[in-house]
Amino acid sequence: MSDEEVASSASEGEDLGRWADLFGLERPPEPEQDEPKKRRGFLSRMRESLAKPRQGLAPQLASMFSDRPVGPDDWDDLEDALIGADCGLETTEEIVNYLRSEAGAGRIVMGPDLAKALWKTVGERMSPEPPTITLDGAPTVIMVAGVNGSGKTTTIGKIAYRLSQLDQRVVIGAADTFRAAAIEQLQTWAERGDAELVRQAPGADPGAVAFDAVAAGKARGADVVLVDTAGRLQTEHNLMDELKKVAGVMGKVDPAAPHETLLVLDATTGQNGISQARLFGEAVPLSGVVLTKLDGAARGGIALAIRSQLGVPVVLAGTGERVEDLQPFDARAYAQAIFSPDDQ
Amino acid sequence: MFDALGDRLHGVFSGLSGRGKLSADDIDLAMREIRRALLEADVSLPVVKQVTNAISERAKGAEVLGSLKPEEQVVTIVNEELTRLMGETNVGLAMASKPPTIILAAGLQGSGKTTFCAKLARHLQKQGRAPLMVACDVQRPAAADQLEVLGRQIDAPVYRGDGKDPVKIASQGVKEAGKAGKDVVIVDTAGRTSVDEEMMAQLVDIRDAVDPTSVLLVLDAMTGQTAVDVASAFSDAVDFDGVVLTKLDGDARGGAALSVRAVTGAPIIFIGTGEKIDALEAFHPDRMASRILGRGDLQSLMEKAQETVEIEDPKDLQRRIKDGNLTLEDFLDQMRQVKKMGPISQLLGMVPGFKSATRGKDIQVDEDKLGRVEAIIQSMTPEERRRPDMINGSRRRRIAMGSGTSVQEVNQLLSQFKQMRKLMKQIGKGAIPAGLAEGLAGGQQLTHP
Numbered sequence: 001m002s003d004e005e006v007a008s009s010a011s012e013g014e015d016l017g018r019w020a021d022l023f024g025l026e027r028p029p030e031p032e033q034d035e036p037k038k039r040r041g042f043l044s045r046m047r048e049s050l051a052k053p054r055q056g057l058a059p060q061l062a063s064m065f066s067d068r069p070v071g072p073d074d075w076d077d078l079e080d081a082l083i084g085a086d087c088g089l090e091t092t093e094e095i096v097n098y099l100r101s102e103a104g105a106g107r108i109v110m111g112p113d114l115a116k117a118l119w120k121t122v123g124e125r126m127s128p129e130p131p132t133i134t135l136d137g138a139p140t141v142i143m144v145a146g147v148n149g150s151g152k153t154t155t156i157g158k159i160a161y162r163l164s165q166l167d168q169r170v171v172i173g174a175a176d177t178f179r180a181a182a183i184e185q186l187q188t189w190a191e192r193g194d195a196e197l198v199r200q201a202p203g204a205d206p207g208a209v210a211f212d213a214v215a216a217g218k219a220r221g222a223d224v225v226l227v228d229t230a231g232r233l234q235t236e237h238n239l240m241d242e243l244k245k246v247a248g249v250m251g252k253v254d255p256a257a258p259h260e261t262l263l264v265l266d267a268t269t270g271q272n273g274i275s276q277a278r279l280f281g282e283a284v285p286l287s288g289v290v291l292t293k294l295d296g297a298a299r300g301g302i303a304l305a306i307r308s309q310l311g312v313p314v315v316l317a318g319t320g321e322r323v324e325d326l327q328p329f330d331a332r333a334y335a336q337a338i339f340s341p342d343d344q
Numbered sequence: 345m346f347d348a349l350g351d352r353l354h355g356v357f358s359g360l361s362g363r364g365k366l367s368a369d370d371i372d373l374a375m376r377e378i379r380r381a382l383l384e385a386d387v388s389l390p391v392v393k394q395v396t397n398a399i400s401e402r403a404k405g406a407e408v409l410g411s412l413k414p415e416e417q418v419v420t421i422v423n424e425e426l427t428r429l430m431g432e433t434n435v436g437l438a439m440a441s442k443p444p445t446i447i448l449a450a451g452l453q454g455s456g457k458t459t460f461c462a463k464l465a466r467h468l469q470k471q472g473r474a475p476l477m478v479a480c481d482v483q484r485p486a487a488a489d490q491l492e493v494l495g496r497q498i499d500a501p502v503y504r505g506d507g508k509d510p511v512k513i514a515s516q517g518v519k520e521a522g523k524a525g526k527d528v529v530i531v532d533t534a535g536r537t538s539v540d541e542e543m544m545a546q547l548v549d550i551r552d553a554v555d556p557t558s559v560l561l562v563l564d565a566m567t568g569q570t571a572v573d574v575a576s577a578f579s580d581a582v583d584f585d586g587v588v589l590t591k592l593d594g595d596a597r598g599g600a601a602l603s604v605r606a607v608t609g610a611p612i613i614f615i616g617t618g619e620k621i622d623a624l625e626a627f628h629p630d631r632m633a634s635r636i637l638g639r640g641d642l643q644s645l646m647e648k649a650q651e652t653v654e655i656e657d658p659k660d661l662q663r664r665i666k667d668g669n670l671t672l673e674d675f676l677d678q679m680r681q682v683k684k685m686g687p688i689s690q691l692l693g694m695v696p697g698f699k700s701a702t703r704g705k706d707i708q709v710d711e712d713k714l715g716r717v718e719a720i721i722q723s724m725t726p727e728e729r730r731r732p733d734m735i736n737g738s739r740r741r742r743i744a745m746g747s748g749t750s751v752q753e754v755n756q757l758l759s760q761f762k763q764m765r766k767l768m769k770q771i772g773k774g775a776i777p778a779g780l781a782e783g784l785a786g787g788q789q790l791t792h793p
């Protein structure tokens with residue numbers, strides 16, 4: 001094996017360990033290696049995907065975080081950096097005011113203090129604890145929801161893949177019966193994730209498919225049932241009602257189902273993300289956000305605003321289109337990756 | 345959630361007399377509000393700076409005219425600047441002088457490229473053209489299937505080639521179109537992030553292989569600050585000719601429209617307003633400016649109404665409205681017409697001031713309920729529909745039974761109908777109730793008590 005391959009398989013093992021932690025499952029034995037530093041996998045991946053050239057952000061940060069006293073101009077630059085990352089005005093102002101008061105109290109003096117304090121506060125605001133998804137249902141039902149094209153179907157495939165690696169039996173319900181070829185797409189992802197697919201014909205009642213999937217999962221002794229749903233804009237009242245019905249009908253098999261409802265949010269989303277989280281949350285209680293497409297130019301700061309304003313934390317981060325490109329969210333590493341000048 | 349810019353500026357200028365030039369301080373305050381409004385609408389930061397500078401220059405020189413409130417004047421300037429930046433008028437899609445016209449759709453993952461390709465094919469079919477779609481997305485599972493399913497819905501052929509090499513599929517697709525006598529080729533491509541060098545290079549190869557008449561960037565209206573990065577990366581790579589802004593049927597303010605235009609100069613040509621194949625519209629800069637500023641879009645609403653609503657004898661209807669003689673039959677008719685125009689919540693969003701009057705509260709229009717109202721009216725005799733006053737207790741019970749609803753619901757409908765008739769009569773007499781938006785919100789209770 002080349003050095004590169006060793007490094008990647010090592011971080012694979014580390015990744016799977018973190019998935020095990022997420023689900024409260026036993027960690028699989030780790031491949032032998034010398035420096036299994038925690039977070040390394042997530043941070044380096046985030047870095048790798050986020051360290052691409054972006055306009056404006058990095059040079060300002062480099063100067064702001066350099067080893068010199070923090071000056072009055074830095075606050076405007078910091079504000080711009082947060083806004084540029086889609087954190088939104090409200091959350092940006094909260095954070096800048098907080099850091100200013102820290103500086104006023106003498107706790108931030110030099111550039112590196114500012115960097116550390118920013119990462120810390122962003123990390124804590126996003127999620128003080130590592131995320132968990134407890135698998136205590138029989139089976140545990142996880143539903144995904146979100147606007148069109150955010151990455152729901154892909155995310156289902158990626159979650160199934162990790163669960164299967166952790167020896168969990170997974171059934172997937174194809175409750176997006178609306179979008180053209182949505183079922184075929186999910187079929188491929190189910191194969192990649194080594195899961196069984198429960199499907200009906202296009203145009204079928206999504207509630208009926210969801211019901212079937214949960215019932216099948218129960219009958220077959222599955223550990224987890226993942227339910228895909230059609231994309232819908234949060235302002236479409238009828239479609240939001242439909243989503244409620246899909247969730248409700250699963251409750252007929254198991255009153256606790258769906259145990260988890262994940263909002264799949266595209267990291268390129270701007271301020272509309274707040275409206276998405278609010279209105280989806282009103283239709284079906286959300287247990288967390290999956291922040292997808294972090295491998296692109298976007299930094300996904302809207303997820304910070306969502307957590308601050310609505311309390312819904314990010315649990316998973318999507319960083320590509322391959323089956324391995326999804327990780328349990330690490331808020332500190334994320335904060336450090338998105339607010340780092342390239343050479344940090 | 346969002347205040348219309350005018351409301352905010354009203355606060356800023358409330359102490360002002362409304363005469364003379366605006367002071368530099370006033371303008372600075374106004375600019376702060378404008379900056380906030382633009383950022384909340386997702387206009388990218390560098391573009392916000394550019395726009396506020398331009399606005400500030402104009403505002404400094406402007407006299408505050410006696411007849412106008414200063415906030416109105418500033419809003420007008422802002423509106424004009426945004427409209428100007430987005431290109432003043434609507435730009436159409438360029439067609440090749442010698443067929444085939446080749447359109448290449450590109451963009452990020454999930455932005456709506458495949459859906460757009462089918463919508464465009466449909467749009468061109470309606471103009472008498474014969475499009476062929478080419479499925480060059482070999483990345484996303486079932487992407488070609490998706491295009492094919494959509495193609496079947498509109499009876500447009502799809503070329504899939506070997507499903508492996510997108511560059512080869514593209515060039516063979518063009519040849520195929522020639523053989524089949526198609527005059528438009530629409531090339532669908534895989535989504536790619538703007539920072540993925542390999543995939544961006546592939547896009548360049550596809551473009552070079554087919555030499556398109558137009559390259560279109562398909563961009564999600566919900567895009568945030570990265571719109572500028574994305575637009576400039578795609579512009580550098582393939583120098584796109586126009587933009588398609590999708591998913592504008594939601595409540596996104598769509599500031600990305602401004603960002604993209606400002607950094608690339610490419611016009612926005614189409615907007616996507618739904619998942620259905622017909623949900624494609626021309627782009628209008630002035631309407632988009634209003635939307636970004638949270639001012640609603642009366643123009644689109646009127647157009648939609650004119651397109652879909654057929655009133656048999658408008659004069660007669662107007663007279664009956666004026667006289668307070670509206671019947672339940674008229675009502676049923678109107679309701680069906682409005683329903684044809686699209687989801688009510690979407691229509692209400694186009695009413696200027698509606699969103700700010702309701703303070704972003706989620707006004708829910710229960711379309712199910714509309715169905716029940718329809719059923720109730722259908723269970724009435726023609727006589728009852730014309731003279732709702734004759735509907736007594738036993739008739740109400742019969743109607744409730746017949747429509748599968750309750751007497752309570754029938755009562756509700758009747759009393760609300762009476763209210764509406766009264767309101768209509770007032771409007772008909774020219775006494776527009778204070779606050780059109782409030783009126784509408786009240787009227788809307790007809791379907792959602």
Ligand SMILES: Nc1nc2c(ncn2[C@@H]2O[C@H](COP(=O)(O)OP(=O)(O)O)[C@@H](O)[C@H]2O)c(=O)[nH]1
Nearest residue numbers: 149150151152153154292293318319320453454
């Ligand atoms: N680059 C990138 N693309 C993604 C990611 N997640 C999903 N996608 C892509 O986004 C597009 C839409 O994804 P899909 O799962 O179909 O979205 P859905 O409509 O919400 O089900 C597809 O092209 C996916 O390959 C991600 O984390 N990174």
Ligand SMILES: Nc1nc2c(ncn2[C@@H]2O[C@H](COP(=O)(O)OP(=O)(O)O)[C@@H](O)[C@H]2O)c(=O)[nH]1
Nearest residue numbers: 148149454455456457458459591616617618619
């Ligand atoms: N509401 C709405 N949904 C849209 C619009 N355009 C596309 N979509 C949906 O967005 C999702 C992604 O579209 P798709 O064409 O597959 O995107 P692609 O990955 O760029 O090819 C699908 O669920 C589409 O139905 C639009 O204008 N409005």
Ligand SMILES: [Mg+2]
Nearest residue numbers: 152153176182
């Ligand atoms: Mg899907």
Ligand SMILES: [Mg+2]
Nearest residue numbers: 457458481487
């Ligand atoms: Mg596509």
